[in-house]
Amino acid sequence: MSTAAETETSAPAGYPAPPPTRPRPTRDPEPSPKPAPIPPREPEPVSEPVPEKPSAPPPEPPSEPVAEPVAEPERQPESEQPSEPEPIHEPEPPPPAPARPNLFIVHITPELASVAKVGGLADVVFGLSRELAIRGNHVEIILPMYATLRHDQIFEMHEVYKDLWVPWYDGAIHCTVFFGFVHGRKCFFIEPHSQDNFFNRGSIYGFKDDVLRYAFFSRAAMEFLWKAGKHPDVIHVHDWQTALVPVFLYEFYQPLGMTHPRVCLTIHNFAHQGVTGVEILHATGLHRPERFFNQDRMADNTHPKALNLLKAGIVYSNFITTVSPRYAFETKDQGQGFGLEPTLHTHQMKYGGVVNGIDYDIWNPEVDHQIPVRYSVESIDGKYDNKRALRHRLMLADNEKPIVAFIGRLDPQKGLDLVRHAIFYTLERGAQFVLLGSSPDDRINGDFWGLKRMLNDSPDCHLEIGFDEDLSHLIYAGADMMLVPSRFEPCGLTQLIALRYGTVPVVREVGGLADTVFDKDYSHRPLHERNGYVFRDFDNAGLESALGRAIACYRNHPEHFRELMKNGMRTDYSWSTPGQDYLNIYDYIREG
Numbered sequence: 001m002s003t004a005a006e007t008e009t010s011a012p013a014g015y016p017a018p019p020p021t022r023p024r025p026t027r028d029p030e031p032s033p034k035p036a037p038i039p040p041r042e043p044e045p046v047s048e049p050v051p052e053k054p055s056a057p058p059p060e061p062p063s064e065p066v067a068e069p070v071a072e073p074e075r076q077p078e079s080e081q082p083s084e085p086e087p088i089h090e091p092e093p094p095p096p097a098p099a100r101p102n103l104f105i106v107h108i109t110p111e112l113a114s115v116a117k118v119g120g121l122a123d124v125v126f127g128l129s130r131e132l133a134i135r136g137n138h139v140e141i142i143l144p145m146y147a148t149l150r151h152d153q154i155f156e157m158h159e160v161y162k163d164l165w166v167p168w169y170d171g172a173i174h175c176t177v178f179f180g181f182v183h184g185r186k187c188f189f190i191e192p193h194s195q196d197n198f199f200n201r202g203s204i205y206g207f208k209d210d211v212l213r214y215a216f217f218s219r220a221a222m223e224f225l226w227k228a229g230k231h232p233d234v235i236h237v238h239d240w241q242t243a244l245v246p247v248f249l250y251e252f253y254q255p256l257g258m259t260h261p262r263v264c265l266t267i268h269n270f271a272h273q274g275v276t277g278v279e280i281l282h283a284t285g286l287h288r289p290e291r292f293f294n295q296d297r298m299a300d301n302t303h304p305k306a307l308n309l310l311k312a313g314i315v316y317s318n319f320i321t322t323v324s325p326r327y328a329f330e331t332k333d334q335g336q337g338f339g340l341e342p343t344l345h346t347h348q349m350k351y352g353g354v355v356n357g358i359d360y361d362i363w364n365p366e367v368d369h370q371i372p373v374r375y376s377v378e379s380i381d382g383k384y385d386n387k388r389a390l391r392h393r394l395m396l397a398d399n400e401k402p403i404v405a406f407i408g409r410l411d412p413q414k415g416l417d418l419v420r421h422a423i424f425y426t427l428e429r430g431a432q433f434v435l436l437g438s439s440p441d442d443r444i445n446g447d448f449w450g451l452k453r454m455l456n457d458s459p460d461c462h463l464e465i466g467f468d469e470d471l472s473h474l475i476y477a478g479a480d481m482m483l484v485p486s487r488f489e490p491c492g493l494t495q496l497i498a499l500r501y502g503t504v505p506v507v508r509e510v511g512g513l514a515d516t517v518f519d520k521d522y523s524h525r526p527l528h529e530r531n532g533y534v535f536r537d538f539d540n541a542g543l544e545s546a547l548g549r550a551i552a553c554y555r556n557h558p559e560h561f562r563e564l565m566k567n568g569m570r571t572d573y574s575w576s577t578p579g580q581d582y583l584n585i586y587d588y589i590r591e592g
């Protein structure tokens with residue numbers, strides 16, 4: 001184990017020299033080395049190659065938007081200019097950019113903060129839908145009517161569609177649709193009435209029939225749009241749970257006349273794909289196994305006797321995004337696609353990465369009412385009042401030590417072995433550790449409960465096993481460092497929120513973490529853009545190399561540490577830029 005002095009001055013273990021090609025700046029929509037075809041922001045013309053026709057069935061492919069070239073005003077050579085001043089003819093100003101038409105966008109989603117949240121997907125739909133609406137678009141969200149919905153967060157809930165009959169097997173299931181506002185967002189909730197009891201359960205996920213539950217929801221959402229006469233410009237779906245929506249659109253609803261909507265699929269995590277059997281075809285009415293058990297449609301790439309819903313979504317959607325350019329590259333070209341690499345290659349012209357934003361109405365220490373003292377980059381000392389409040393709430397010792405925190409689902413993806421090691425390493429290095437997390441897996445929860453009991457007497461450590469959004473705000477505000485040692489991380493919201501709260505991220509260099517956190521000592525970025533500590537190797541030495549430097553810097557160079565905090569707080573990680581990226585994608589596919 002290296003000492004504080006060593007880690008401050010020498011190249012850390014597990015952190016080789018940076019690769020020759022590094023990802024481009026955070027907000028660059030083109031990942032290096034292989035650019036993803038996110039349309040550029042207005043008003044630049046699109047310079048990407050024309051997308052190929054998707055190899056599998058239509059929807060029709062997007063075609064390249066054409067940008068009118070702006071004529072340069074003619075200039076006379078100087079020698080030919082008349083000596084007598086002539087009346088000045090102002091060159092014609094370029095024509096104003098055409099106003100973007102407002103769009104009708106429907107998100108069909110399994111999660112939405114704060115009414116039905118399991119992980120980051122919920123935050124993304126919450127934040128993106130707000131950003132799109134602020135820009136004048138009409139946005140609606142369709143969700144299942146879970147028994148666990150936070151009704152205290154839904155306003156004016158009322159029934160809007162009484163008798164929605166959704167085809168299912170050889171019959172149909174009777175549903176009721178409710179409408180309500182979730183922090184201003186227009187939401188429809190679909191409640192099926194059947195013995196399957198699809199959503200009237202104690203949690204959102206974790207059931208044997210999850211695939212059937214979400215296939216039903218996807219079908220019900222499309223049936224609702226159709227019966228209600230809604231023809232959105234764009235239907236935006238998320239993860240495997242709603243990946244059948246474009247299949248249903250093409251196979252059922254386009255032939256009925258619903259030809260207008262285009263579909264964007266966002267993949268928040270390739271680890272979960274909805275791999276299932278033939279039953280799903282009969283349940284949803286798709287039938288025809290000979291058509292769908294086809295490598296170009298829904299057949300799983302690894303188990304050809306299984307169907308893969310996420311793959312179907314990739315094949316049938318007009319555009320697919322994932323949540324960072326680096327993860328787009330890793331999934332397609334670095335073996336991180338959990339078997340979907342060939343499918344991504346086939347459809348690469350409609351695949352790209354957009355880094356998530358965070359909702360600054362919710363995650364902002366200047367306005368956050370869930371923390372005792374609000375603060376900004378100009379009044380950063382307010383953070384230390386929150387640190388005291390955090391210690392008080394978790395009964396930690398009040399001393400000069402830094403607090404290292406971890407917040408997240410206790411999932412192997414999050415690097416749980418390294419989290420466990422980090423707890424002991426942090427305590428050994430004279431710092432404090434706070435963990436907030438939970439898992440649907442009893443075995444994992446049990447492990448962390450064991451750890452909690454083992455460390456129960458430590459005045460410098462608190463493990464909170466459970467889901468507690470209020471406490472998470474206090475941790476973001478009160479901790480000094482946020483640890484994200486993930487095995488893989490499509491984007492990661494915890495480091496983005498941490499940056500906003502002046503909590504210095506310590507992360508592994510993967511996925512969206514690599515696109516958003518730049519090492520204090522080893523980044524090639526200018527000093528004012530460096531905002532945290534990064535390690536590469538997924539092992540204890542790698543973790544120590546970054547965490548050790550962070551703790552040492554806090555202790556030995558507090559003024560440097562404070563600069564890192566400020567750099568993070570100054571960077572814009574709101575939905576403003578990604579919101580524009582998504583609008584460009586919507587325009588791109590609508591023009592196809």
Ligand SMILES: Nc1ncnc2c1ncn2[C@@H]1O[C@H](COP(=O)(O)OP(=O)(O)O[C@H]2O[C@H](CO)[C@@H](O)[C@H](O)[C@H]2O)[C@@H](O)[C@H]1O
Pocket residue numbers: 118119120121123124268269323356407408409436437438466467468469472489490491492493494512
């Ligand atoms: N126990 C707990 N109590 C309170 N709050 C908790 C909590 N556990 C987690 N959270 C909160 O849930 C969110 C989790 O964000 P992540 O980016 O880690 O998402 P996750 O891995 O679930 O989702 C996937 O989707 C998101 C969104 O695209 C990607 O960023 C990510 O990489 C990908 O794995 C954060 O807001 C965090 O504060």
